[in-house]
Amino acid sequence: MxxxxxxxxxxxxxxxxxxxxxxxxxxxxxxxxxxxxxxxxxxxxxxxxxxxxxxxxxxxxxxxxxxxxxxxxxxxxxxxxxxxxxxxxxxxxxxxxxxxxxxxxxxxxxxxxxxxxxxxxxxxxxxxxxxxxxxxxTAGSLMSTEYLAVKEDLRVDDVMRLVKKQALEAESISYVYVLDRQGLLVGVISLRDLLTHPDNLPVSEITNDRIISVSAGDDQEQVAQIVADYNFLSIPVTDDDQHLLGVITVDDIVDVIDEEAVEDYSGLAAVNVSQINDSPWHSAIKRIPWLIALLLLGMATATVIGSFDELVKQAAILAAFISLITGTAGNAGTQSLALAVRRIAVGSEHSGWQDFLSEVLAGLLVGLATGASVFVIVTIWKHNLILGFAVGIAMMMAILVANLAGYLIPLIIHKIGFDPAVASGPFITTLSDLTSVLIYFNVAQLFISQLSGS
Amino acid sequence: MxxxxxxxxxxxxxxxxxxxxxxxxxxxxxxxxxxxxxxxxxxxxxxxxxxxxxxxxxxxxxxxxxxxxxxxxxxxxxxxxxxxxxxxxxxxxxxxxxxxxxxxxxxxxxxxxxxxxxxxxxxxxxxxxxxxxxxxxTAGSLMSTEYLAVKEDLRVDDVMRLVKKQALEAESISYVYVLDRQGLLVGVISLRDLLTHPDNLPVSEITNDRIISVSAGDDQEQVAQIVADYNFLSIPVTDDDQHLLGVITVDDIVDVIDEEAVEDYSGLAAVNVSQINDSPWHSAIKRIPWLIALLLLGMATATVIGSFDELVKQAAILAAFISLITGTAGNAGTQSLALAVRRIAVGSEHSGWQDFLSEVLAGLLVGLATGASVFVIVTIWKHNLILGFAVGIAMMMAILVANLAGYLIPLIIHKIGFDPAVASGPFITTLSDLTSVLIYFNVAQLFISQLSGS
CATH class of the missing domain: 1.25.60.10 (MgtE N-terminal domain-like)
Known part of the structure; x- marks a missing residue:
């Protein structure tokens, strides 16, 4: 390069x-x-x-x-x-x-x-x-109207003559669209078939009438998925009556896939990664609003911790595990968020309820494994079974909640009509900080009589 | 769908x-x-x-x-x-x-x-x-050897005859490759040009000898970038002597772009998002190792905080801002990481040093803005100028360090020959938790005489 x-x-x-x-x-x-x-x-x-x-x-x-x-x-x-x-x-x-x-x-x-x-x-x-x-x-914004179209009742050589005449204007010459007398799309002929069949063959013999088309209002990501699956070089756009409105070519689909990937990636990181050549000043200006907004949400977490200051005074050791619990729950929530956003983008094989139950179960398993690990580590390290138990239980619950938030929030955003990618990783981790400390200090409160002085 | x-x-x-x-x-x-x-x-x-x-x-x-x-x-x-x-x-x-x-x-x-x-x-x-x-x-793993190739000294109709004969076998018929007597690639003819020029024209007239080709060992992401930029329907793969080894078609490029996007996205979230239909059990099994590994890194952070327990006992309010500082620095580090990974993937317009200085400057600006905000908020909220100052300074430094880590770590991983996408967001945030609390408590230590009892 x-x-x-x-x-x-x-x-x-x-x-x-x-x-x-x-x-x-x-x-x-x-x-x-x-x-x-x-x-x-x-x-x-x-x-x-x-x-x-x-x-x-x-x-x-x-x-x-x-x-x-x-x-x-x-x-x-x-x-x-x-x-x-x-x-x-x-x-x-x-x-x-x-x-x-x-x-x-x-x-x-x-x-x-x-x-x-x-x-x-x-x-x-x-x-x-x-x-x-x-x-x-949408599909409509991607389509061009320079396509090859012919009537039904022609022979291969007639169509080839038309193709040669229109080839310079058309954006793609890989397919020729067949329209009936009303101008409705009734089939597609590939240029490959035209080239490999005898001149005098009626094109109806090589017309594929199993048309795969999209509507002008269809989301570009769905259109891209179809073109990618079918390995098409272009796809027709039709209205409800099957009138041919235009075609979308694969080069635009390549751009769409790239654009959607950048969008999802940017969303996960809360920064627009398509602008990698910005000046430091512009880059900072774009990052700061997100950070300040998240900072305000973070202040809520600080308030919650602050409200437990009596607890912290009694057992200062509790402070040591704040970042461990918020961090791990945040990590679990980010994983769950990424899976959820991807599932919405490419479509799940299962029903919504199945996915939900599946996520709850996965969250429980992840929480159990991580909670048990932290229980063992803390108990041995601090020679304090109660502390280990409190931190382990809090960790498990915090992970379960973070997992559910990571799963549900993009789903809700999608249901109300927005791109789920706006639910960024940093937003989920900051939100999960709040729920995690709430869970942690409430759990710790239950054990405070055994913990105080630690 | x-x-x-x-x-x-x-x-x-x-x-x-x-x-x-x-x-x-x-x-x-x-x-x-x-x-x-x-x-x-x-x-x-x-x-x-x-x-x-x-x-x-x-x-x-x-x-x-x-x-x-x-x-x-x-x-x-x-x-x-x-x-x-x-x-x-x-x-x-x-x-x-x-x-x-x-x-x-x-x-x-x-x-x-x-x-x-x-x-x-x-x-x-x-x-x-x-x-x-x-x-x-690599390009070699994507190429197929079913391409259309002809000798130099033919006319349009000769080539069209060959195209018609080979069209059924070739994976793409959009371009015909021109080889010299030694079998070296010397030019490309588009099918569109063949169809729109007279039969008796020597093809040398419509042969494009400005060949864009890739080597078999080239990274697939770079190949995809070229095809996307040039809007090609296929690209030739050659060896060092310009022997034509095969061609890569755009449908494979579509898959590559999708695959690379999934890889980058998975990396950022520390979870493989291509497996969205896993059972809860399998999903958990795959997520747990990452979380446990990060948990161990998080234990280092807990140890650091634990070592400052005297400080926390003297000023319990310090605990309130742990998650605010680690969280915000983690968010800033994630942004910086995403930009760095993307910059490596698509190539930067600037030199390495320019990008580095640019990132340091952006980090400083982001840190200053966020530090100043938190200084104002904490000072007013807690009626404590010293506390606000300590938290603000710590925040600024923690962000700067997290930004640099997010920028440098993928770069180093890339330099030693791995995919920078393996530097996941959760890894950066967990690492930044450690540096953030180190900075925070060391700054707080300086002000402890004014803070104690808070």
Whole structure:
């Protein structure tokens, strides 16, 4: 990878030099020889004065490829588009795949959107306007309308002719969708089958009518799961009547899987890990609110411990096990949370009650094993059976409660319609600190007559 | 999704009924009409007595598709293969895509592998034997050798003829690889370009010689990153001399991204989240060792606190803030850990020293903000400026140390050659408990004369 980044820097230098010395044709040739992804990288990193020349030299089709391959969350893509006159920007938008054009439009202010749409042909603008309305993270927001579609009653060579004609516009050419007279999706033909069957065969013979499609409102994570399971290269999006609305290609699915993984991981750690190149200042600014919020919850724990100060004065040894109990229960709760979030994401094989009972039982087993260990260790170490027993029992109960919290909280968040990943590990551990000390000191209170003076 | 699972159950019932009533041809037709993924699901879930009939009825090609689409970590794929006589099993292995066949072989004992390979043609057995040797999680373990390759000096129609001939065997038909006389990879042609250019054009005109390839030993995560960036549908694997060894297709990349995400997520939580359907007993058995190991580390923290029991006796209020400080530092350390693991995975834009300084600075800022907050809160709440100051300073230092630990530990683990994801969140928080109480009680010691009696 490192050498590829270096290579990219060299390419940028080379292309800048060509523009600097007025070798415009050589610039165009070298630029067009790049891979699509590289074109985007290079274009975004060209010095601004050279970019002003570049967009004048490059064709609309090439510029569309550049903007198709820019990641909206990594560069200020709107600013890049606005370096061109609105007229040309609108042409680029029009030449882009609809899903990417819509992603770009969604980064703009309503006023900017209106400007660009007014410069596009009416039908294209209308279709873009519709796509903008799909919620982020749904199938609708991922689909593009550049797909290959044919009527039912054709032969292989007819379809191949159409494929060849439309191949340049389509985002994926792996599948051809078959529509009936009403425009309803009735089947799918793979390009592989088209290539390996005789020209005069009716395509109905190689049409797969066992269609797997998704709805525009479906969650992107579910769509990704289907594409991953079926090893599809694209999947059709239909409305309730089976009208074909668009297709989602596997490259977008790859991005979705990555995005969802980053989201879940960030949630577990209470920090957005997609922003690893932030300045220390920005990084700190983003981390602090979470920490302060958790600090306030932690103050409740401090209050609880503070309210037991008489107990601590009588048996100062009790203080020694606070962090052991809160820490271990927090760890158990984090495990349980991660399993619960994952179970919600990929779907469980069991019913909700089975999962719940299973989690209670696992919590009990984990609590028993850990409680028993700590009982043995503390009893031997402090030569104090009562202390060992109190700490062991408290540990067991604290783990059971933390496990249940780790299991139930993401489930509840999911039920009320939010992403369970927002229930972060730090939140669960901080909450479990509170329940753990409550349990610990109440248990200790029961044994205080035997413990005091320890 | 739920309806699709239900549909699958119905399909299994239907197909079982067909076999039960002796309608063998109807069974074959219905089975072959399924999607590849569904064939695999259905086959694995058919009652064993029907499967014994099914493998006799189905063609080797269909059985190969079934086994190509079974996930080795979800079903006992070796047992399924062994339901057939070794001879037929070897034929199925041979008809499978090499990457999947090798995955299957890798699940077997050396003795079983030897049996199956001895039943395969010598050249195929030899090639499988070589592929088995690639380490798991490398490009070599993902590649298959069923790719489309042609010589340089052909025309579009020549290549299309070859593509049509080889299309059924190739795992991906999106790209055709161009080899020179020595068999070295010199370029790539996309099927899209083949379809949209005139028949008599020399393919050299549409060959992209800016090859992006990976080495067989490359880490799968890096390969996935390249494919995701470039939006490729497959990527060639070459040796140091640019000999083409195989190709990796995007469906395998989708699985890699998912697998790596699960690994990182599991690491952060210290629990394997890929096993969400374990029984409570198995789930507990897997969680307990981690918890006990962390418990032992936690005992060190308890020992430290215990050694300060005179201090606690003099100022019991100190106990109240133990969990606040350990908890907040643990949360900060978890954030820092997650950022560090992610930075290692996707590569940082900065040098190691820049990242280090950046993290120290971010830690200082986070520590200052949090320390200052806790100083204000404790001072007002307890009407005790000294206590607020002691807790605030300790908090700041504890956070700084936890941040650095969260940053450095995965880095060190990575440098010595392990996956940084093994540095779990619970490990960092438990370790940070220890450093936090050390800092806290040593700071408190300095102020004890003003604090005692609190």
């Amino acid at each position: 490192a050498e590829q980044i270096e290579q990219l820097d060299q390419t940028i230098q080379l292309l800048s030099d060509l523009l600097q010395s007025g070798q415009d044709h050589e610039f165009i040739d070298s630029f067009e020889a790049l891979h699509d992804f590289e074109m985007a990288q290079v274009y975004a990193e060209l010095p601004v004065q050279f970019r002003a020349v570049a967009w004048r030299l490059l064709s609309i089709a090439i510029l569309a490829t550049v903007f198709d391959n820019l990641a909206v969350d990594e560069v200020d893509i709107v600013a890049l588009l606005q370096e061109m006159p609105p007229q040309r920007g609108a042409q680029v938008l029009q030449a882009m795949y609809t899903d990417n054009a819509v992603d770009l439009l969604q980064e703009m202010s309503p006023r900017q959107i209106a400007t660009y749409l007014s410069l596009m042909p009416k039908s294209e603008a209308e279709s873009a306007r519709q796509l903008i309305n799909y919620d982020d993270q | 739920a309806e699709q699972i239900e549909q699958l159950d119905q399909t299994i019932q239907l197909l079982s009924d067909l076999l039960q009533s002796g309608q063998d041809h109807e069974f074959i037709d219905s089975f072959e009409a399924l999607h590849d993924f569904e064939m695999a699901q259905v086959y694995a879930e058919l009652p064993v007595q029907f499967r014994a009939v099914a493998w006799r009825l189905l063609s080797i090609a269909i059985l190969a598709t079934v086994f190509d689409n079974l996930a080795v970590d979800e079903v006992d794929i070796v047992a399924l293969l062994q339901e057939m006589p070794p001879q037929r099993g070897a034929q199925v292995l041979q008809a499978m895509y090499t990457d999947n066949a090798v995955d299957l072989l890798q699940e077997m004992s050396p003795r079983q592998i030897a049996t199956y390979l001895s039943l395969m043609p010598k050249s195929e057995a030899e090639s499988a034997r070589q592929l088995i040797n690639y380490d798991d999680q």
